[in-house]
Amino acid sequence: xxxxxxxxxxxxxxxxxxxxxxxxxxxxxxxxxxxxxxxxxxxxxxxxxxxxxxxxxxxxxxxxxxxxxxxxxxxxxxxxxxxxxxxxxxxxxxxxxxxxxxxxxxxxxxxxxxxxxxxxxxxxxxxxxxxxxxxxxxxxxxxxxxxxxxxxxxxxxxxxxxxxxxxxxxxxxxxxxxxxxxxxxxxxxxxxxxxxxxxxxxxxxxxxxxxxxxxxxxxxxxxxxxxxxxxxxxxxxxxxxxxxxxxxxxxxxxxxxxxxxxxxxxxxxxxxxxxxxxxxxxxx
Amino acid sequence: xxxxxxxxxxxxxxxxxxxxxxxxxxxxxxxxxxxxxxxxxxxxxxxxxxxxxxxxxxxxxxxxxxxxxxxxxxxxxxxxxxxxxxxxxxxxxxxxxxxxxxxxxxxxxxxxxxxxxxxxxxxxxxxxxxxxxxxxxxxxxxxxxxxxxxxxxxxxxxxxxxxxxxxxxxxxxxxxxxxxxxxxxxxxxxxxxxxxxxxxxxxxxxxxxxxxxxxxxxxxxxxxxxxxxxxxxxxxxxxxxxxxxxxxxxxxxxxxxxxxxxxxxxxxxxxxxxxxxxxxxxxx
DNA sequence: AGCTCTTATGAATCATTGA
DNA sequence: GTCAATGATTCATAAGAGC
Numbered sequence: 001x002x003x004x005x006x007x008x009x010x011x012x013x014x015x016x017x018x019x020x021x022x023x024x025x026x027x028x029x030x031x032x033x034x035x036x037x038x039x040x041x042x043x044x045x046x047x048x049x050x051x052x053x054x055x056x057x058x059x060x061x062x063x064x065x066x067x068x069x070x071x072x073x074x075x076x077x078x079x080x081x082x083x084x085x086x087x088x089x090x091x092x093x094x095x096x097x098x099x100x101x102x103x104x105x106x107x108x109x110x111x112x113x114x115x116x117x118x119x120x121x122x123x124x125x126x127x128x129x130x131x132x133x134x135x136x137x138x139x140x141x142x143x144x145x146x147x148x149x150x151x152x153x154x155x156x157x158x159x160x161x162x163x164x165x166x167x168x169x170x171x172x173x174x175x176x177x178x179x180x181x182x183x184x185x186x187x188x189x190x191x192x193x194x195x196x197x198x199x200x201x202x203x204x205x206x207x208x209x210x211x212x213x214x215x216x217x218x219x220x221x222x223x224x225x226x227x228x229x230x231x232x233x234x235x236x237x238x239x240x241x242x243x244x245x246x247x248x249x250x251x252x253x254x255x256x257x258x259x260x261x262x263x264x265x266x267x268x269x270x271x272x273x274x275x276x277x278x279x280x281x282x283x284x
Numbered sequence: 285x286x287x288x289x290x291x292x293x294x295x296x297x298x299x300x301x302x303x304x305x306x307x308x309x310x311x312x313x314x315x316x317x318x319x320x321x322x323x324x325x326x327x328x329x330x331x332x333x334x335x336x337x338x339x340x341x342x343x344x345x346x347x348x349x350x351x352x353x354x355x356x357x358x359x360x361x362x363x364x365x366x367x368x369x370x371x372x373x374x375x376x377x378x379x380x381x382x383x384x385x386x387x388x389x390x391x392x393x394x395x396x397x398x399x400x401x402x403x404x405x406x407x408x409x410x411x412x413x414x415x416x417x418x419x420x421x422x423x424x425x426x427x428x429x430x431x432x433x434x435x436x437x438x439x440x441x442x443x444x445x446x447x448x449x450x451x452x453x454x455x456x457x458x459x460x461x462x463x464x465x466x467x468x469x470x471x472x473x474x475x476x477x478x479x480x481x482x483x484x485x486x487x488x489x490x491x492x493x494x495x496x497x498x499x500x501x502x503x504x505x506x507x508x509x510x511x512x513x514x515x516x517x518x519x520x521x522x523x524x525x526x527x528x529x530x531x532x533x534x535x536x537x538x539x540x541x542x543x544x545x546x547x548x549x550x551x552x553x554x555x556x557x558x559x560x561x562x563x564x565x566x567x568x
Numbered sequence: 569a570g571c572t573c574t575t576a577t578g579a580a581t582c583a584t585t586g587a
Numbered sequence: 588g589t590c591a592a593t594g595a596t597t598c599a600t601a602a603g604a605g606c
Contacts, residue, residue, distance in 0.1 A: 081419040083385050088372040101367050106390055106409050108477050116473060119423055124475030125390050135365040139403055148598075188598060189400060191408030193392050317579060362581065397580045398597035406598080407580065481600065482578070492579070 003225070004248045005239055005266050009259045012231035012252040016059040024063045024250075025138065025226035028214050028238050030073040034086055046079055049086040050093050056231065057094055063229065067138045069221040070099070073107065073209055075126040081119070091129065099131040103192060107213060110197045128194070128217070141189055143219040148188035214238035218245050236262025285508065288532045289523055289550050293543045296515035296536040300343040308347045308534075309422065309510035312501050312522050314357040314492040318370055330363055333370040334377050340515065341378055347513065351422045353505040354383070357391065357493050359410040365403070371411065378415060386421075387414040387476060391497060394481045412478070412501070427503040429471040498522040502529050520546025 008015050031053070034046040044052045060070055076087040095101055105128035112124040199210040214237060218228060224246045230238040233251030235258055242249035243266060253259045292299050315337070319327030328336045344354060360371040379385055389412035396408040483494040498521060502512060508530045514522040517535030519542055526533035527550060537543050 081384065081386065083388060085376060085379065085385065088375055091372055092369060095369065100365070101369065102365065103404060104367060106392070108390070108392065112475055116425075118425075119419070119421065120387060120476075121425070121473060122475045124477045135403070137403060141400075141402075141405070189405060191396055191406045192404075193390075193408045314579085319579095359579085361579095365582090393599095395578085395599035397578060398599080399580055399582090400596050401581055402583095404581070410579095483600090 003243055003246055005243045006250045007233065007236065007239070007259055007262050007266070008250065008252050009254070009256055010252060011254050013056050013059060015252045016056075016063060016231070019059075019063045019250075021062050022065045023227060024229045025065055025068050025223075026071070026218065026221045027060055027064060027068070027229045027231065028071040028073075028217050029230045029232045030209050030234070031232045033074070034077055034084065046077065046084045046086045050089050053090055054093055054097065057097060057099070060229075060231065061098055061133065064133060066134050067136070068133065069102075069137055069139075069217075070131040071105075071217045071221070072129040072131065073126060073213065074129065075123070078120070087127065094131060098133070100133065100135065101129065102132045102137075103130040104128070105130060106193045107209075108193055108195050110195055112198065128213070138221060138223070140220055140223070144190055144216055145187035146190050148186050208234050208237045211237055211241050214241040215245065218242055218247060222247055233262055234258055236265050240265055285530055287509070287527055287530055289527045290534045291517065291520065291523070291543055291546050291550070292534065292536050293538070293540055294536060295538050297340050297343065299536045300340075300347060300515070303343075303347045305346050306349045307511060308513045309349055309352050309507075310355070310502065310505045311344055311348060311352070311513045311515065312355040312357075312498050313514045313516045314518070315516045317358070318361055318368065330361065330368045330370045334373050337374055338377055338381065341381060341383070344513075344515065345382055345417065348417060350418050351420070352417065353386075353421055353423075353501075354415040355389075355501045355505070356413040356415065357410060357497065358413065359407070362404070375413065382417070383415040384417065384419065385413065386416045388412070389414060390477045391493070392477055392479045394479055396482070412497070422505060422507070424504055424507070425473055428474055428500055430474050431470060431472075492518050492521060495521055495525050498525040499529065502526055502531060506531055517546055518542055520549050524549055 032043060034049045035043040064070060074087055074090075076084045078084070091101055107126045107128050109124050109126070112122050115122055194213070194216060196210050196212045196216075199208075214230075218238075218241055222228060226247050228238065228242040228247050228249045230236075230249070230251045233239060233253040236251055236253075239249045239251045239262060251262060253262065316328060318330040318333045348354060358371055358374075360368045362368070375385055391410045391412050393408050393410065396406050399406055478497070478500060480494050480496050498514075502522075502525055506512060510531050512522065512526040512531050512533045514520075514533070514535045517523060517537040520535055520537075523533045523535045523546060535546060537546065
């Protein structure tokens with residue numbers, strides 16, 4: 001099943017003008033954080049973050065299908081000793097724009113940056129805000145079930161590589177029935193807390209989320225062949241995840257160097273279904 | 285070292301009028317959750333939650349010492365398919381009132397309530413909002429260091445009861461020096477994500493937070509002999525934790541039955557320093 | 569004592585029913 | 588219609604029984 005994977009250079013505010021309405025199934029992105037990467041991204045000042053974001057979000061709202069989802073990975077910076085409020089204000093503003101703030105997932109960063117400050121512990125989590133257009137939206141909960149408890153955990157660990165592949169291929173066409181029976185009994189639905197390690201592999205683009213993050217949301221909120229959009233594509237992590245999972249994807253990125261980097265990464269991307277997966281979510 | 289533990293019946297808005305200014309080192313509380321059902325006792329409608337909370341927070345601000353902390357355990361409800369925004373609005377309103385929104389800790393509930401819904405996973409986290417009056421405030425980071433990695437974890441498990449007691453007594457007066465050396469090398473500072481199980485024990489009061497939650501913040505933000513206030517004391521979990529850690533505590537509770545229950549629980553409270561602790565924080 | 573197995577239940581949420 | 592009450596769903600713990 002061939003999928004398209006496009007990268008477009010430019011500001012998503014401009015690029016999306018030519019995108020048809022209601023054409024995207026899932027938007028997932030980690031936008032430029034306020035002021036944090038001034039040198040590379042031309043960071044946005046925290047006090048003006050909402051007004052910068054809103055016109056772009058208006059385009060997002062237009063191109064997203066009614067049953068689609070918008071997942072925004074973001075975390076407020078510390079400014080002057082305090083957590084800045086621009087993320088809170090953004091949520092309120094997006095609701096006024098017509099979005100539904102359906103859920104807030106927590107990405108728990110298992111291996112967060114080391115460091116010590118006198119009045120603060122290490123920051124080990126980020127928000128994954130889930131917005132929708134309608135109360136009813138596409139959601140495939142079975143696609144992200146996790147091993148249940150210790151008993152099942154130890155059983156799963158004893159599985160061979162082939163079993164893992166067949167287990168993983170569940171999302172795709174078929175699912176071995178013999179294994180399905182006891183897997184079903186030993187699997188549980190996840191919660192709204194995701195335990196993922198940060199990946200430090202990508203040196204050229206520092207801010208990207210780990211592939212497991214978009215993978216998880218892509219599995220939950222889209223089917224094979226759906227369209228995924230990352231309006232701040234960066235090095236293309238979400239695009240690669242989409243391609244690997246058999247979804248079409250479009251990325252928009254302002255910086256030409258990141259565009260080139262993303263294109264390069266995408267050329268290496270394979271369908272992950274054919275490989276033992278990266279254990280994107282583990283039971284605690 | 286004798287400590288005082290008081291319980292006062294009434295609305296904290298009234299009771300605190302007679303409390304001296306700048307007399308409290310730490311406020312930690314889990315306020316009544318917003319509830320759209322009118323029939324439930326004490327339920328505040330989400331749309332009026334902020335206006336209900338603000339005058340009480342004004343008293344909190346007055347009685348708290350300049351170096352003190354205010355920890356607010358709260359989570360927004362789902363209303364009409366959406367996360368309600370009253371918590372976000374409360375944060376913004378508290379900042380206008382003069383509070384600094386210093387940090388947001390995540391309480392990850394390892395054993396959250398079961399259930400399955402078509403558009404939502406189980407809710408496994410709550411906010412612990414940390415407000416202060418000044419940028420510099422009291423913080424004892426060493427008091428909550430955690431075992432680091434598997435090596436230290438397995439070493440700790442092999443310790444006998446006496447070792448555990450001495451290890452635990454670190455927060456108190458003394459700390460065995462022989463064990464201290466290698467413990468120090470194997471301990472790490474925690475992050476702003478707390479992994480605590482909810483407690484199933486308390487049947488009379490539907491168990492706000494588990495004792496480990498206030499314990500953790502009490503260790504971080506207060507010293508022995510400090511004063512702790514819980515303006516919505518419920519069954520007195522925070523008070524008991526404070527007493528057990530050698531801190532003075534005052535609780536305010538509107539419901540007479542909870543007051544009686546809290547008094548009963550406090551009579552059983554011992555200095556936890558003398559007992560093997562409940563492993564309030566585990567490394568992931 | 570330890571270990572396995574069973575059972576109860578907890579600040580939940582949604583769809584449905586009835587007033 | 589809107590609002591309140593009920594049933595169904597479901598998993599990580601603790602506690603207790605049995606060996």
